[in-house]
Amino acid sequence: MLAVSLAVPVLAQSLPTSSAADRAEARDIFKQLIEINTTDTPKGSVTAASVAMQKRFLDVGFAPEDVQLLGPAPHKQNLVVRIRAAATPTEKPVLFLCHIDVVEALRSDWTSTDPFEFVEKDGYYYGRGTQDMKESDAVLVATFLRLHREGYKPKRDLILALTADEEGGKFNGANWLVRNHRDLVDAAFVINPDSGGIELNSGKPVLAGVEATEKVYSDFQVIATNRGGHSSLPRPDNAIYELTAALTKLAAYSFPFELNEVTRAAFESAAVHQQGQRAADLRAILATPPDMDAAARLSADPEFNSNFRTTCVATRLKGGHANNALPQTAEANVNCRIFPGHSPEEIRQQLVALFADSKLTVNYVSDGGEVSPTAPERKAIVPPAPTREVFDPLIRITQQIWPGVPVTPVMENGATDSIYFAQAGIPSYGYSAVALERDDVRAHGRDERLPVDSYWKALDFFYSFTRALGGN
Numbered sequence: 066m067l068a069v070s071l072a073v074p075v076l077a078q079s080l081p082t083s084s085a086a087d088r089a090e091a092r093d094i095f096k097q098l099i100e101i102n103t104t105d106t107p108k109g110s111v112t113a114a115s116v117a118m119q120k121r122f123l124d125v126g127f128a129p130e131d132v133q134l135l136g137p138a139p140h141k142q143n144l145v146v147r148i149r150a151a152a153t154p155t156e157k158p159v160l161f162l163c164h165i166d167v168v169e170a171l172r173s174d175w176t177s178t179d180p181f182e183f184v185e186k187d188g189y190y191y192g193r194g195t196q197d198m199k200e201s202d203a204v205l206v207a208t209f210l211r212l213h214r215e216g217y218k219p220k221r222d223l224i225l226a227l228t229a230d231e232e233g234g235k236f237n238g239a240n241w242l243v244r245n246h247r248d249l250v251d252a253a254f255v256i257n258p259d260s261g262g263i264e265l266n267s268g269k270p271v272l273a274g275v276e277a278t279e280k281v282y283s284d285f286q287v288i289a290t291n292r293g294g295h296s297s298l299p300r301p302d303n304a305i306y307e308l309t310a311a312l313t314k315l316a317a318y319s320f321p322f323e324l325n326e327v328t329r330a331a332f333e334s335a336a337v338h339q340q341g342q343r344a345a346d347l348r349a350i351l352a353t354p355p356d357m358d359a360a361a362r363l364s365a366d367p368e369f370n371s372n373f374r375t376t377c378v379a380t381r382l383k384g385g386h387a388n389n390a391l392p393q394t395a396e397a398n399v400n401c402r403i404f405p406g407h408s409p410e411e412i413r414q415q416l417v418a419l420f421a422d423s424k425l426t427v428n429y430v431s432d433g434g435e436v437s438p439t440a441p442e443r444k445a446i447v448p449p450a451p452t453r454e455v456f457d458p459l460i461r462i463t464q465q466i467w468p469g470v471p472v473t474p475v476m477e478n479g480a481t482d483s484i485y486f487a488q489a490g491i492p493s494y495g496y497s498a499v500a501l502e503r504d505d506v507r508a509h510g511r512d513e514r515l516p517v518d519s520y521w522k523a524l525d526f527f528y529s530f531t532r533a534l535g536g537n
């Protein structure tokens with residue numbers, strides 16, 4: 066299905082670029098979004114960001130019914146904006162899906178800037194969300210405003226949804242909208258800029274990845290319990306020791322190497338653009354059977370490792386109740402990113418088998434934080450076909466901005482809201498058109514930053530891409 070040729074002739078025509086005024090507006094929107102804290106904490110409010118964007122659309126004359134603020138909780142309001150077709154459309158809308166929440170960031174963890182202050186320095190924009198994904202939120206808001214200002218009338222409706230709680234929290238806006246307001250977000254397909262993009266190697270674009278499938282996110286709670294006692298009388302059975310022994314096994318364990326048609330195509334493309342041992346190793350893992358020594362060498366790179374297999378890692382720990390008492394409980398969170406084709410319950414059972422300790426319990430923790438003794442049987446989304454309607458303009462415009470870069474379907478190691486639309490039968494393509502150095506991915510981390518040049522290129526990409534998808 067994905068084996069179709071993705072090559073399209075590149076037309077010589079030059080791409081429309083943004084004016085100084087377009088850029089000033091886009092930068093102002095980006096700054097405003099970064100400086101509104103949208104974390105799922107008492108300080109954060111997605112609604113504040115939605116309301117600020119709603120005001121921008123209403124101020125330039127969008128009809129109120131085309132700028133809808135709605136959500137299941139006062140601080141988790143989503144915004145759904147619509148540019149209507151010129152005449153009665155014959156085709157379903159295109160939905161641009163953008164989460165506006167961000168992961169918590171602490172000033173004390175950042176080197177020299179406040180994560181909730183938009184700082185331009187040394188050719189970068191710094192701030193929480195500059196890579197994930199307020200840059201895309203701002204690009205799409207600026208693009209919709211510009212299209213409206215220019216009087217653009219598409220052949221089909223274009224919808225922009227700015228949504229809550231992709232990063233966590235109890236009010237996932239994408240899921241809520243598709244379940245409760247399908248009419249507002251119903252579309253032929255979704256473009257989700259939360260994944261995909263241009264990979265740079267020392268400034269040179271080497272890959273334009275379009276997310277075609279993604280891993281499944283799952284948290285597991287591992288608990289050891291013990292009768293406890295006085296700490297002056299230690300015993301070998303100890304909840305903390307039992308838990309840490311299990312986690313030590315996990316640290317040493319590697320899930321089996323796997324390929325699917327999406328990752329195979331991505332590695333074939335990557336092999337062409339790599340040199341030396343790495344290129345040889347990439348070709349060796351694509352052989353039948355795959356060369357496991359080559360897989361092991363490549364797995365030293367966390368990106369390759371995560372694209373090769375299910376991964377599970379301990380991310381939180383607590384235990385004990387007093388300095389002078391033997392611990393009665395110890396508990397860890399194990400976060401897994403599951404390779405498509407496996408369910409969370411299958412992985413839970415593998416963890417139980419790996420720990421091989423009947424005194425340990427492995428529970429599933431839902432996105433909302435509820436703990437249950439078994440996990441869902443749900444597997445990853447089936448990759449959608451690379452429809453020409455999406456890929457032709459995507460490749461053409463990408464190659465106008467980054468000439469010669471190969472466009473390849475990829476598997477996202479993280480997880481996005483695309484799954485809720487895929488489950489509702491609406492195919493979703495992940496593409497940000499944001500260019501980042503392979504070793505400068507700082508999403509969720511400290512000193513998150515985006516090259517200024519990458520911002521302008523994404524802005525130019527989405528202006529032409531929305532027009533191409535909208536027709537006219």
Ligand SMILES: [Zn+2]
Pocket residue numbers: 164197198231259
């Ligand atoms: Zn994201």
